[in-house]
């Protein structure tokens with residue numbers, strides 16, 4: 149039985165054109181083509197979904213009687229309004245943190261993927277769940293199954309903690325589950341659930357041993373980028389080590405002015421492509437133990453298993469001095485980038501899949517990462533987030549900051565600053581990171597992932613790009629660069645018809 153309900157989410161945004169350019173990691177690039185097509189994207193009008201919710205996890209602490217009531221409501225069937233939709237968004241972080249956080253299968257292939265365990269005290273296997281598409285959002289279905297086999301026939305499923313759900317004994321009836329990737333070369337994406345939803349990531353700890361937590365920053369819909377805040381990703385020592393190495397004599401890719409607009413890095417003869425739209429300086433760290441520790445952690449954060457060298461660019465360290473910035477751009481390469489590689493991930497090609505942007509310093513004023521396709525957060529969505537991420541100062545104050553930073557009137561930096569304050573933006577905080585996807589769960593490049601670095605208005609900003617590809621990156625495919633998805637290891641090769 150499959151029942152569909154809840155309208156898909158959506159929202160308006162104006163078609164938006166921005167210059168788009170990109171900087172390559174120090175790896176061989178396709179010959180000098182311009183990249184970054186200007187694209188616009190149409191979406192449906194917002195249709196607010198009215199949800200009645202309860203938390204399945206809440207039920208774990210309240211005995212049988214409530215379960216019986218919930219089951220009665222559930223099985224009443226008939227009109228949509230009668231269905232109580234379990235929504236884990238109502239689970240408070242403290243309820244979540246009482247759940248087991250360790251990876252139960254260290255050493256097995258699932259190490260790095262993470263799997264679920266039996267719910268303590270659950271008498272019978274569950275018989276139904278609410279199933280969302282990979283990455284959440286969209287239209288959920290109610291699915292039922294009467295044994296393990298039927299459950300596993302649904303394919304690989306995840307819970308909201310990014311664990312692969314192995315058995316109907318591992319969740320309570322009515323729990324929200326998420327489909328895993330279903331197309332070759334695509335991967336699990338974190339479900340947004342709702343803005344402000346914060347969850348610990350089982351088995352994942354930052355450089356200083358603190359639990360890493362993932363917080364949803366943008367709406368789960370068809371129109372917003374998928375942006376998450378990553379708490380406690382780096383230790384101060386790790387951040388400082390990136391900063392040190394970026395200017396160290398022993399680093400062959402040490403700090404130099406940023407380039408862009410072509411696929412060539414400055415150290416590949418791209419220096420003449422120095423940009424007026426990206427004024428920071430950058431370095432690469434492709435060798436240090438520090439960078440490998442952090443990249444390994446990034447793969448765990450993405451639930452992509454063990455670190456694979458041919459799926460990651462070298463870490464790119466950035467320094468923005470006063471007034472420096474980077475206009476809005478995409479991190480992915482155009483599907484027409486070159487013809488010696490298949491760049492379109494929706495048909496088995498490879499491209500940048502996710503960016504984990506590491507904040508290596510705080511910034512006194514400015515320097516946010518902005519997402520112009522996403523509206524500024526309102527207290528209605530999350531009061532706490534608005535407070536933490538900062539409200540936009542009044543226009544007068546913005547102008548004062550701009551003047552004090554020495555940015556001239558009418559300059560692109562001034563315009564960018566005003567645009568930054570008008571749209572969704574994340575201020576840097578040392579040791580934390582943001583995660584955003586450059587691809588949709590079905591592998592289409594995501595035009596809404598447009599983002600930029602707002603001008604630094606006071607102080608200096610240090611950050612780093614950690615780019616992960618969905619399959620072997622450009623020049624790193626061993627068998628056939630026109631079929632990168634085929635080179636993924638079996639454990640990463642969607643679909644997964646047998647479940648786990």
Ligand SMILES: O=C(O)CCC(=O)C(=O)O
Pocket residue numbers: 466474479505515516517518599600601602611613
């Ligand atoms: O500095 C930032 O906040 C973002 C930089 C960025 O998007 C990039 O370097 O590709």
Ligand SMILES: [Fe+2]
Pocket residue numbers: 477478479599
């Ligand atoms: Fe970027």
